[in-house]
Amino acid sequence: MLFPISRKFPQLSVVLLATMLVLPVVAAPDTQTTSSTNISGQSQNNFATDLKLAQQGDAFAQNNVGVRYLNGLEGVKQDYAQAKFWLEKAAAQGLVEAQNNLGYMYLQGLGVKQDYAQAKAWFEKAAAQGNATAQNNLGYMYQQGLGIKQDYAQAKSWYEKAAAQGDSTAQNNLGYMYRQGWGVKQDYAQAKSWYEKAAAQGDAGAQNNLGYMYDEGLGVKQDYAQAKAWYEKSAAQGDAGAQNNLGYMYDEGLGVKQDYAQAKSWYEKAAAQGDAGAQNNLGYMYDEGLGVKQDYAQAKAWYEKSAAQGYAGAQNNLGYMYDEGLGVKQDYAQAKSWYEKAAAQGHAGAQNNLGYIYQQGWGVKQDYAQAKSWYEKAAAQGYAAAQYNLGTIYAQGLGVKQDYVKAKSLYEKAAAQGDAGAQNNLGLMYQQGWGVKQDYAQAKAWYEKAAAQGYTDAQYNLGFMYMQGLGVKQDYAKAKSLFEKAAAQGDADAQDALNFLRENGLIR
Secondary structure, three states: OOOOOOOOOOOOOOHHHHOOOOOOOOOOHHHHOOOOOOOOOOOOOOHHHHHHHHHOOOHHHHHHHHHHHHHOOOOOOOOHHHHHHHHHHHHHOOOHHHHHHHHHHHHHOOOOOOOHHHHHHHHHHHHHOOOHHHHHHHHHHHHHOOOOOOOHHHHHHHHHHHHHOOOHHHHHHHHHHHHHOOOOOOOHHHHHHHHHHHHHOOOHHHHHHHHHHHHHOOOOOOOHHHHHHHHHHHHHOOOHHHHHHHHHHHHHOOOOOOOHHHHHHHHHHHHHOOOHHHHHHHHHHHHHOOOOOOOHHHHHHHHHHHHHOOOHHHHHHHHHHHHHOOOOOOOHHHHHHHHHHHHHOOOHHHHHHHHHHHHHOOOOOOOHHHHHHHHHHHHHOOOHHHHHHHHHHHHHOOOOOOOHHHHHHHHHHHHHOOOHHHHHHHHHHHHHOOOOOOOHHHHHHHHHHHHHOOOHHHHHHHHHHHHHOOOOOOOHHHHHHHHHHHHHOOOHHHHHHHHHHHHOOOOO
């Protein structure tokens, strides 16, 4: 019997798709930049007293009555028409709180047709009189480009006016602009400073965002204890983003003992408030059976809630369920549809998965050009699986001219991120001298990295080097050990190699 030969480039494995199911750390979007209602004008009077005063023309009372109707406070039934009626009376008298509150109604479309022009007009009236909340809300409109051209300079200017008056929401929003580098040079020190000002006033969004900075080590030394402390302050106030982030810390064991029960509890709190990230993360727990009995129906239900809100991670994960037929009938059309939704938002995992569908011709006509295009989008974001897949396209010449130089470059990018398949393939390139000078030492080094992660192809290939004595002293015992590891994972070639060694009396 001839010696078994070293493997060629492995075919792309569906396992690559599984790497897309990742849990994001989410800094709560609703606390980063938000407009807010202003109820600072409310007096200590009861509703009946304020209503009587409002009917007599008292502007403060009119605003207070309007706010009660707007928010359904103190046993008053929510009634947007009544809220608008009383707020308009107060606003007509120049009361800034009422002007801001009317602007908020038009901004959100509460009982009126959403009208950004009206919202802006009312905010401007109040802001011109120095109302900090209206100044913040104007900043928000410019930041988001709501009914006006997006203008970070204007947003920053209005936030600064409000922040100078101690408005915590504006302080948090300024911090976020510096963190993101929106209209300003990215400056984590400035971001932290503004977050701290807002957090000191008990602003839950700023507390969550400070936690995130410590969590990720943004401008500060990474400190999970600090991150957890800030998340807890925010979560105690009911901030869904912070609840989700705490859940993630317990899920991953970041600075705490890994505790799926705690993770699930925090995710559930956030998910109950409609937090899409937490809904996705709960889905993932059920999908993988992390601290719960694996339940694809539950996973799908949570993914659907999150995906309905446009959460790209959940859309990708739903696509994967249909792709693999996990708890649902395998449906490539559905898989493709969900991947496309996520990919359109720039989700690298979904872009990679779309590429894989086109490469394999699953539910679509096989199309290497489309596969390459999607892999390139994901690879440009530094996505290791896509870098590996694109490398294999070039290594095998699938729809492109075979190009080992490009393949090697892409494999190196993926391998640097720990991608075992890319590490194995780099080893094979050096072993065979494909696009590089043959170098058994390099081949062995790359195989060892991949084999240490349990990658069967690398275990086999490394075993083959020891069996053949390629760049190493021939060592049948080491070859046997590596083949056994690969064979234990179901690798047929490794089992054949073991049989060969035994049949020829080279091992027992």
